[in-house]
Amino acid sequence: MDRVIRQRIRGLRLARGWSLDALAARCHLSPSSLSRIETGHRRIAIDQLVAIARALDTTLDQLVESDDDEDVVIRPEPCHTRGMTSWLLSRERSLHGVTVAKMRITPDRPKGAEHLKVHPGREWFTVLSGTARLHLGERTILVKPGDAAEFSTMTPHAIDAHEGPVEILTIFDHNGERTHLHVFDNAPQP
Known part of the structure; x- marks a missing residue:
């Protein structure tokens, strides 16, 4: 799950065309801390995740939602x-x-x-x-x-x-x- 959250953060940042510096400034983190979060070299604290979600104009729920196949695969009856x-x-x-x-x-x-x-x-x-x-x-x-x-x-x-x-x-x-x-x-x- 950690990997998926990190990919979502990086993907949303890149989709907006933001550098690490730009997102770091918006969520009040250092660029190096944000880089380590995205690469998996630092654990993500809940308060950091909330700030990152807010800066990316998304919700905490959307960042941490499961990547389970059940939300994708439909099994019609x-x-x-x-x-x-x-x-x-x-x-x-x-x-x-x-x-x-x-x-x-x-x-x-x-x-x-x-x-x-x-x-x-x-x-x-x-x-x-x-x-x-x-x-x-x-x-x-x-x-x-x-x-x-x-x-x-x-x-x-x-x-x-x-x-x-x-x-x-x-x-x-x-x-x-x-x-x-x-x-x-x-x-x-x-």
């Missing part, structure tokens, strides 16, 4: 409903209020006008495998592997599989996530 499996690939509302999900849609997903959704916002998806059939108002658009689609969700819309299963990677804003993914909250598990 599948959610099932008839004709669709979904995996959340982002933490809840983490990325500027958007949700990233992978979906596998099979031809037995319910279709028809009653399954078209409308809500404020925009949606985006890219096809990983198979072909997606995007129903957008009166239009039907085939989206092939490697292609992406982006559209206003104020137009009635639905995505289903065309001639076999399709896997997509999609990004929903809050309204899209609530409309399309919360159907899984009460869905029976297979």
Whole structure:
């Protein structure tokens, strides 16, 4: 953990374009003391760490937070409903209020006008495998592997599989996530 804290201090200092002298002056340490802290030749006292964090315009918590993989790695759990499996690939509302999900849609997903959704916002998806059939108002658009689609969700819309299963990677804003993914909250598990 010590090594990570020292790397963060040095990295933040360099990112700001500051010399050892410049940061040392801001946190009231000698440049040699700061150098020994960054290189691991001196232990970091808590009062020094607080002063360094303040000088770097960060928090003590951010300087000492764990570098454990759990804050990076997401282990998605599948959610099932008839004709669709979904995996959340982002933490809840983490990325500027958007949700990233992978979906596998099979031809037995319910279709028809009653399954078209409308809500404020925009949606985006890219096809990983198979072909997606995007129903957008009166239009039907085939989206092939490697292609992406982006559209206003104020137009009635639905995505289903065309001639076999399709896997997509999609990004929903809050309204899209609530409309399309919360159907899984009460869905029976297979």
